[in-house]
Amino acid sequence: MNESKIPVLIEEIEQGLAVLQKNEDFLTNFMAKEYPSLGQGEIAAIVIADTITNYYTCAETIFLRISRFFENSLQTDRWHSDLLHKMTLNIEPIRPMAISNRTYASMLELMRFRHFKRYYFDFEYDWDRLEFLLKKYNRVRPLLREDLERFVEFLRGLYP
Numbered sequence: 001m002n003e004s005k006i007p008v009l010i011e012e013i014e015q016g017l018a019v020l021q022k023n024e025d026f027l028t029n030f031m032a033k034e035y036p037s038l039g040q041g042e043i044a045a046i047v048i049a050d051t052i053t054n055y056y057t058c059a060e061t062i063f064l065r066i067s068r069f070f071e072n073s074l075q076t077d078r079w080h081s082d083l084l085h086k087m088t089l090n091i092e093p094i095r096p097m098a099i100s101n102r103t104y105a106s107m108l109e110l111m112r113f114r115h116f117k118r119y120y121f122d123f124e125y126d127w128d129r130l131e132f133l134l135k136k137y138n139r140v141r142p143l144l145r146e147d148l149e150r151f152v153e154f155l156r157g158l159y160p
Contacts, residue, residue, distance in 0.1 A: 006159040016059070049125055053113070063099075106140035
């Protein structure tokens with residue numbers, strides 16, 4: 001670990017948190033203003049699916065930066081799931097877990113959807129599935145923010 005690069009990692013995580021917040025604000029605003037008039041149609045499904053996908057991708061980018069900084073070893077064949085799992089590991093004496101097991105459970109669902117959406121080119125979404133994902137998304141938002149802010153505090157303690 002190169003201690004002089006800790007401030008860079010802190011800034012990258014904080015920038016990622018800002019993007020996650022923009023994502024949250026966008027979807028909250030959409031659900032309050034546009035969704036009531038659109039209903040469960042194609043446009044609403046696309047907006048919700050894309051926003052959840054972007055949210056997960058942003059979080060995964062933060063996780064990748066943490067992983068590279070501390071351990072940089074991921075399975076090449078299943079690196080997305082391996083990365084998410086490694087964020088739950090408390091690696092003594094290197095680093096604490098970056099996310100809790102509660103956060104992991106919801107993020108796992110978002111990761112699975114992101115993978116599905118990458119290869120799904122139709123516009124007809126299953127609204128039961130989208131509503132389930134919205135619940136996971138809404139549940140994980142404060143958990144992920146809390147976890148990452150705690151992790152940033154750990155990093156600040158490493159760098160005088």
